[in-house]
Amino acid sequence: MNSNDLIALLVQKLSIDEEQAEGMVSEWIQHLGAELSTNGQADIPGIGSLILEGSKLHFELDPGFAMEVNYKYLGMKPIVISDDINIGLKEPEVEDAIDDEVEEDSVLAPSDTVEMDEVLPSEEVIADEGASDDEEVAETEDVSEGTESEELTVTEEAEEIQEEEVQADEDFEPEGEEDEEPDEAEPEQSEESEEETEELDEATKARIARRTAELRSTRKEKKSNNIPLWVGLGVILIAAIVAGWQFYLQPVMQNPASLVGSSEELNTVIPGVDSLQSADQPVSQPISEDNQQVDQQEEALSHNLASEVQESPAPAAEEAVVSSNKKDSVVSAPLNATSPNNIPPGQLKYGLTGVVNSQANDGYTLVLFSLSNRQSAMEKYQLYRDQGYRSLVSPVTSERYGLMWRVSIGQFATVNEALSAVEELPTELAKDYFITKI
Amino acid sequence: MSNEKFQDIISLLKEQLLAGEHVSVKGLGSFKPVHQTQRFQTDEKGRSVAHPPEDTIEFITDETGGDS
Numbered sequence: 001m002n003s004n005d006l007i008a009l010l011v012q013k014l015s016i017d018e019e020q021a022e023g024m025v026s027e028w029i030q031h032l033g034a035e036l037s038t039n040g041q042a043d044i045p046g047i048g049s050l051i052l053e054g055s056k057l058h059f060e061l062d063p064g065f066a067m068e069v070n071y072k073y074l075g076m077k078p079i080v081i082s083d084d085i086n087i088g089l090k091e092p093e094v095e096d097a098i099d100d101e102v103e104e105d106s107v108l109a110p111s112d113t114v115e116m117d118e119v120l121p122s123e124e125v126i127a128d129e130g131a132s133d134d135e136e137v138a139e140t141e142d143v144s145e146g147t148e149s150e151e152l153t154v155t156e157e158a159e160e161i162q163e164e165e166v167q168a169d170e171d172f173e174p175e176g177e178e179d180e181e182p183d184e185a186e187p188e189q190s191e192e193s194e195e196e197t198e199e200l201d202e203a204t205k206a207r208i209a210r211r212t213a214e215l216r217s218t219r220k221e222k223k224s225n226n227i228p229l230w231v232g233l234g235v236i237l238i239a240a241i242v243a244g245w246q247f248y249l250q251p252v253m254q255n256p257a258s259l260v261g262s263s264e265e266l267n268t269v270i271p272g273v274d275s276l277q278s279a280d281q282p283v284s285q286p287i288s289e290d291n292q293q294v295d296q297q298e299e300a301l302s303h304n305l306a307s308e309v310q311e312s313p314a315p316a317a318e319e320a321v322v323s324s325n326k327k328d329s330v331v332s333a334p335l336n337a338t339s340p341n342n343i344p345p346g347q348l349k350y351g352l353t354g355v356v357n358s359q360a361n362d363g364y365t366l367v368l369f370s371l372s373n374r375q376s377a378m379e380k381y382q383l384y385r386d387q388g389y390r391s392l393v394s395p396v397t398s399e400r401y402g403l404m405w406r407v408s409i410g411q412f413a414t415v416n417e418a419l420s421a422v423e424e425l426p427t428e429l430a431k432d433y434f435i436t437k438i
Numbered sequence: 439m440s441n442e443k444f445q446d447i448i449s450l451l452k453e454q455l456l457a458g459e460h461v462s463v464k465g466l467g468s469f470k471p472v473h474q475t476q477r478f479q480t481d482e483k484g485r486s487v488a489h490p491p492e493d494t495i496e497f498i499t500d501e502t503g504g505d506s
């Protein structure tokens with residue numbers, strides 16, 4: 001609409017003549033111009049501000065009005081749809097590398113150390129073969145207990161020995177050079193001390209190698225002891241998931257019609273659902289005189305509010321996303337998935353149309369509505385189902401808006417497949433959708 | 439001069455923008471509702487991130503003094 005249309009609307013709305021309306025608009029523009037020239041900024045209350053930046057006029061939308069304009073997508077946050085980073089995968093590689101080193105050291109150690117230490121055999125078994133039976137494990141535990149406290153001492157000892165070795169070499173060499181013409185006894189002594197030093201070298205090296213292998217072997221044993229703990233935790237987690245499925249979601253999935261039934265039925269299915277009525281239409285509605293538009297806006301008002309509902313703007317960064325995820329517990333399992341036995345033969349696992357396949361709930365879907373009214377949601381669900389789409393409705397719990405009902409269509413393996421399917425949708429659906437994980 | 443005096447104009451402008459109308463005011467500029475579709479980006483960690491659609495209002499200065 002242009003200025004003439006605006007004036008005509010003013011005339012109609014305020015029951016004034018055209019000259020008066022023109023005067024009002026003209027006066028308003030002059031007022032904005034004066035504000036801009038004096039303050040560099042002119043406010044349009046409830047809409048935004050015009051800000052003069054150099055010679056350019058910049059418009060800043062009022063945050064409240066921005067929310068009203070963007071009510072369809074209010075609270076939606078960016079979602080990570082693929083995460084290829086898994087730090088945990090790197091750990092085993094490191095362990096393997098350590099194991100390899102240990103094995104190499106262990107293989108080398110015995111031949112060097114057999115002569116050195118009488119205590120060796122029981123310890124060497126651990127380094128060479130690992131804990132393959134109970135006795136060895138017991139021995140390993142004993143050794144590891146001792147080694148843990150002795151670890152530093154042993155390392156220090158090895159370092160001291162190395163230092164002594166270096167010192168011995170340094171002490172020896174100058175003597176040989178300086179005393180070129182000593183009495184005859186001294187060369188013999190130096191030969192003996194040379195041999196002793198060589199023996200000491202071998203002994204020291206062997207001992208260091210053995211201790212290193214021993215310490216690494218101990219570390220390896222300690223790490224492997226965590227496996228039962230992780231297995232136990234995994235079992236507990238799986239049991240909790242199964243229990244949750246059995247007692248909470250399965251009854252709902254088996255009888256989705258109960259969701260549109262009486263509140264008594266619902267109370268037996270989903271606790272707290274009786275607060276549903278109070279959660280209807282939680283956001284102020286945009287003003288519109290057109291009845292049809294009002295109807296559309298009422299329906300769309302709660303459109304897509306469900307996912308990560310939070311008002312703070314996107315720059316609040318990851319903390320805001322994390323907090324919103326914590327606040328909103330989302331029950332994402334569709335209520336009307338069909339078991340694989342009831343799926344028509346020949347139907348692909350993923351797709352836009354057909355019957356909802358419970359096995360395809362690991363993919364993506366096109367969210368069309370998130371409604372606070374369960375009856376409306378079920379009507380939408382039925383509408384798209386009748387049109388041949390794989391129609392899904394999922395309850396979504398939002399701390400702010402209570403229980404919402406997300407209506408979506410299609411089951412897709414990847415986001416790209418979902419995007420391709422959008423091209424098949426009618427215009428009214430294709431212009432307003434949101435891809436999310438099922 | 440108070441903004442209250444122009445409240446009727448502002449209300450009308452707001453109403454039209456919420457209804458998705460493009461409003462052009464001669465001597466000032468144009469207010470235009472804009473829809474940004476869902477878009478995908480790769481973040482610094484190499485992950486694919488889906489950004490939700492967004493409706494907003496853009497303002498274009500009336501440099502010519504014309505009225506569309």
